[in-house]
Amino acid sequence: MSKSFKIIVSTLTVLLLIGVLSSFAFPLSISAEESSAPKNLIPIMTSNDSPLGHTTASSIWASRHQPFNLFNGIKDDAYGWASSQTKPFGWVSYEFDSPVVINQFALWPRSDITQDAYKNETPKDFTFDAWDGDNWILLHSETNVTDWQAHVEKVFSFSNEKSYTKYRLNILNNNGLSGFTALGEMEMYHTVTATPEPTALPTSSPPPIPTNLPTPTPDVSSGDRALLTIELSSGAEKEYDLSMSEVNAFLNWYDSANGSSRYGINKHNNNKGPFSNRTEYVIHDKILTFEVSEYTAQ
Incomplete structure (x- = not known):
């Protein structure tokens, strides 16, 4: 066997070995941005009560627009959830099995928003609220949200350190459609802000103590x-x-x-x-x- 032929065979062997190993135990690298992305705390819902938690809404446009469709993990959903109410335009909620802290949520329009006729169905003015057992507590509000785009999420963050079991999106006005209001998908997160490491201050020597200070005059008491x-x-x-x-x-x-x-x-x-x-x-x-x-x- 010639020397050049041996080199070619050895190179092919190494390449095949790398390909086999890489197909098994070596995961793809994950960017810092992907690893730090917040996790959606709502499971992928297959009905209003499955697999965990409970979804409700003030109304639905039709049976195929059930509230759980807003949490089914399909971000290009043509159905989603749709409300038949107007002024106010309705609310949709998710109830966890146990209290959690939510301080961020994301919304996606329905995929049909690519047609101009559907852009007016999106929320324009809305609030994000939490149920304390007696009343809805306002956590965040938005006004004049008109720049919805197909397949593009909108993320809203706010300050909240308290745990609640039930949260809702309450739509006060939509972008002009008179028949109904609709959304394709919604997720809820608990983000944690990283605390920066303290920066060590430069050390310096204390100033020298003066040696030529005047001797203080003792205080002479006027009595015993x-x-x-x-x-x-x-x-x-x-x-x-x-x-x-x-x-x-x-x-x-x-x-x-x-x-x-x-x-x-x-x-x-x-x-x-x-x-x-x-x-x-x-x-x-x-x-x-x-x-x-x-x-x-x-």
């Missing part, structure tokens, strides 16, 4: 005792007869504490009853003002 009067945010006023060392200890605590930090003050000769000591506690963020009135004990 003081009345500490504290006014609380509740309007109550507390007064304590204390030594200056106790007052200074309170002042040091007040300057360094915050929030719900508490401080115990000895009530001394204000004791009542057979107690060796009584301590009253004050909370830092409950103190509105305080006053220190110094005096010299006689």
